[in-house]
Amino acid sequence: MTRLLYHHRTQAHDGQWVHIVEIQRALRRAGHEVVDVSLIGDAEAAGAKGDEAAQPSWKRRFWGAVAAITPGIVYELLELAYNVVAERRLARAVRAHRPDFLYERYALNTWAGVKVAKRFEIPILLEVNSPIADEKKSHGRIFLHGLSKRLESRILAGATRVLAVTDVLGQILIEEGADPAAVRVIPNGVDPRRFAPVGAAARRKTLERLGIAPDRVCVGFVGYFRPWHGIDRAISLLAAEPDLRERAHLLLVGHGPAEDGLREQVRAAGLEKHVTWTGEASREEVPDYVGAMDVVLQPQVTAYASPLKLFEYLALGKAVVAPRQPNIEEVLVDDVDALLFDPKDEDAFRAAVRRLIVDASLRERLGAAAARKIEDEGRTWDDNARRIIEIFEECRAAPDPAPCGVR
Numbered sequence: 517m518t519r520l521l522y523h524h525r526t527q528a529h530d531g532q533w534v535h536i537v538e539i540q541r542a543l544r545r546a547g548h549e550v551v552d553v554s555l556i557g558d559a560e561a562a563g564a565k566g567d568e569a570a571q572p573s574w575k576r577r578f579w580g581a582v583a584a585i586t587p588g589i590v591y592e593l594l595e596l597a598y599n600v601v602a603e604r605r606l607a608r609a610v611r612a613h614r615p616d617f618l619y620e621r622y623a624l625n626t627w628a629g630v631k632v633a634k635r636f637e638i639p640i641l642l643e644v645n646s647p648i649a650d651e652k653k654s655h656g657r658i659f660l661h662g663l664s665k666r667l668e669s670r671i672l673a674g675a676t677r678v679l680a681v682t683d684v685l686g687q688i689l690i691e692e693g694a695d696p697a698a699v700r701v702i703p704n705g706v707d708p709r710r711f712a713p714v715g716a717a718a719r720r721k722t723l724e725r726l727g728i729a730p731d732r733v734c735v736g737f738v739g740y741f742r743p744w745h746g747i748d749r750a751i752s753l754l755a756a757e758p759d760l761r762e763r764a765h766l767l768l769v770g771h772g773p774a775e776d777g778l779r780e781q782v783r784a785a786g787l788e789k790h791v792t793w794t795g796e797a798s799r800e801e802v803p804d805y806v807g808a809m810d811v812v813l814q815p816q817v818t819a820y821a822s823p824l825k826l827f828e829y830l831a832l833g834k835a836v837v838a839p840r841q842p843n844i845e846e847v848l849v850d851d852v853d854a855l856l857f858d859p860k861d862e863d864a865f866r867a868a869v870r871r872l873i874v875d876a877s878l879r880e881r882l883g884a885a886a887a888r889k890i891e892d893e894g895r896t897w898d899d900n901a902r903r904i905i906e907i908f909e910e911c912r913a914a915p916d917p918a919p920c921g922v923r
Contacts, residue, residue, distance in 0.1 A: 517547050517548055517549060518548045518549070518616045518617075518905055518908065519549040519551070519613060519614070519615045519616050520543070520548065520549070520550060520615050520617050520618065520619050520908075521551050521553050521606065521609050521610065521613065521615045521617075521618045521619065522536070522539075522540060522550050522551065522552050522553065522554075522619050522621075523553045523554065523602070523606060523618060523619070523620040523621070523628075523629050524536055524552075524554050524620065524621040524623070525554065525555055525595075525598065525602070525621075525623040525626055526554070526621060526623070531824045532645075534799070534824060535621075535645075535704065535824065536621060538705070538707060538897040539897060539900060539901060539904070540552065541707075541897065542896075542897040542898045542900060542901035543904070543905075545898065545901070546898070546901050546902065546905070548901075548905065549613075551609055551613050551615065553602075553605055553606055553609045555598070588657065588658070588659050589659040589660065592624075592625065592658070592659055592660050592664070595623075595624060595625040595626070596625050598625075598626065598628075599625075599626060599627055599628040599631075602626065602628035602629070603628040603631060606618070606628055606629065606632040607632055607635070607636075610632060610636050610638070615638065616638070616908065616912075617638055617639045617640065617641060617676075617908050617911070618632065618633050618638060618639070618640040618641070619640075619641045619643065619904065620640060620641070620642050620643065621643045621645075622642050622643060622644045622645070622648070622671070623648070624648045624649060624652065624658075624664055624668075625660075625663075625664055625667055626671070627670065627671050627674075629642070630642070630670075630671050630674035630675060631674075633674075633676070634674065639676035639677070639908065639911045639912075640674075640675050640676050640677075641675070641676065641677045641904065641907060641908065641911075642671070642672070642675035642676075642677070642679065643679045643681075643702075644672075644678060644679065644680055644681070644685065644689055645681050645685075645821075645822075646685065646818075646820060646821065647668070647685070647688050647689065647692060647820070648664075648668070649661055649664040649665045649668050650665075652664075665692075668692060668693070669692055670693070672689055672692055672693045673693045673694065673695065675694070675698065676911055677698050677700055677907050677911060678694045678695075678698050678699045678700070679700050679701075679702050679904070679907070680699060680700070680701050680702075681701070681702065681703055681704060681820075681821070681822035682701065682703060682820055682821065682822050682843040682846055683701050683842070683843070683846055684819060684820045684842050684843045684846075685701075685820040685821075685822075685843075686699045686700075686701050688820055700903075700907055702900050702903050702904070703822040703827075703846070703847065703895070704822040704823070704824045704826075704827055705895055705896050705897040705898075705899060705900045706827040706828050706830070706831045706890060706895060706896060706897065707896065707897055708831050708890060708891070708896055710803060711803050711806075711828045711831040711832050712803075712831065712832065713807075713831075713832055713833035713883075713887055714803075714804075714807035714808075714832070718807060719807055719808050722804050722805065722807060722808035723808050726767070726792050726794070727792065728765050728767065728792055729765070732763065732764060732765040733763055733764040733765070733810045733811065733872075733873045733879075734764070734765055734767050734808055734809045734810050734811070735750060735764050735765070735766050735767070735809065735810070735811045735812075735813065735869065735872075735873065736766070736767040736768070736769065736805070736806065736809035736811070736812055736813065737750070737766075737767075737768055737769065737770075737812070737813045737815070738769040738770055738797070738805065738806060738812075738825055738828075739769075739770050739772075740770055740771070740772040741768070741770055741771060741772030741773065741774040741775045741778060742772055742773060742774055743777070744816055745774065745816055746815030746816045746865070747768065747774070747778055747813070747815060748774075748777075748778060748781055749815055749862060749865050749866065750766055750813055750815070750869060751766065751778065751781050751782055751785065751787065751791070752781075752785075752866075753869055753870065754766060754785070754787055754790055754791075755785035755787060757870070760870060760873055760874075761787070761790055763873055763874070764790075765790055765791070765792065766787075766790060766791045766792070767792050767794070767805065767808065767809060768791065768792070768793050768794070769794045769797050769802070769805045769806075770794075770795075770796060771795055771796045775793075779793070802828065803828075803832065806828065806829060806832050806834065807832055809834055810834070810835065810872075810879055811834070811835050811837065811869065811872045811873065811879065812829045812834040812836050812837070813837050813869070814826055814829070814836060814837065814838040814839070814844075815837075815839070815865060816839060816859065817838065817839055817841065817843065817844055819841060819842075819843060820843055821843060822843065822847075826838065826844075826847065826848075827847075827890070827895055829886070830853070830886040830889055830890055830895070831886075831890045831895075832887070833883040833884060833886055833887035834883050834886060835854070835872050835878070835882040835883050835886070836848065836853075836854040836855070836882070836886060837854070837857065837865070837869055837872065838854055838855075838856055838857075839856065839857060839858075839859035840856035840857060840858055840859065841859060844856065847895075851882075852882075852885055853882055853885035853886045853888075853889050854882060854886065855868040855871065855872060855882065856868075
């Protein structure tokens, strides 16, 4: 058995939380001891007791309100100040639990994990999901960008291993200061016990509950509606091609800032009867909704990301439409387990969706290959937990005179 401290600063109940909880659960299932060290401490309870334990607490609501009303530069100063609290908590946890290693989900301006790992001479595995400083700058949501970039480089260089979610991101992190020999890639995963192909009866039941005719090809999207997600392209396709409108129905699961514009687009095109909106869905509802879909859309993806829902789509055995770009091609093979399109060509997206709507045998072939991929390529959270432990064991076996190469 291995004992580790899992440090994170995440408060959101979203994809970040899913990743944290699923990795903790998987490590525990494998017999390892995970000690959650975080600002709110709910993820450990969720990992042990299930999703209900991770619903927003008064602490999460409080800190969410603070974040919403705090000026940006003040919030970034609070992030820097968090290191004082985090360092003390981590040091206490190291003394109390004597972990074999520290695992940290990287957060902007947070160097406490690397500092404590060096102080106590234990390895730190740093999970990185994006180049956060530059990502925030691109969205106009950072004030101390220069300082954050310098800190990010030092944190990356100080980690024993840097776990990137894609090869593309791994190369970016190397350019930002990570040791190339320290970078490993572990994409997102899925729990096949919760996301498994559903039968025809279950699909029909969900469609009937939603008021969608079961003989329609259900084309769907799940997520947070942002203007750049490209959902409008699917609406435009139905608006432009009456024959497809009679075959297909669009199911949109979620909400977001682009929703009002999308609803107006649907109204203007007279497609109200051809589009169903579910609103925000719980994690428990998502497998049923996706299970009812025949074609699932991933219209746009950040260039370095590993989309969580992509693995859920695959596990449920769905025909996926996604952009042909390097991070996606790390996972999908065009016309083998998905249809990929040139993201710069709007007609290519429409052609891929059209092809799947009219070709049932193609949908079945791609969906079956997608479901097989999860097991054949080890795309589960349990597989990711095993990889994490293997990377730690690799560190422990290293000949570096400092413990596991800690610098």
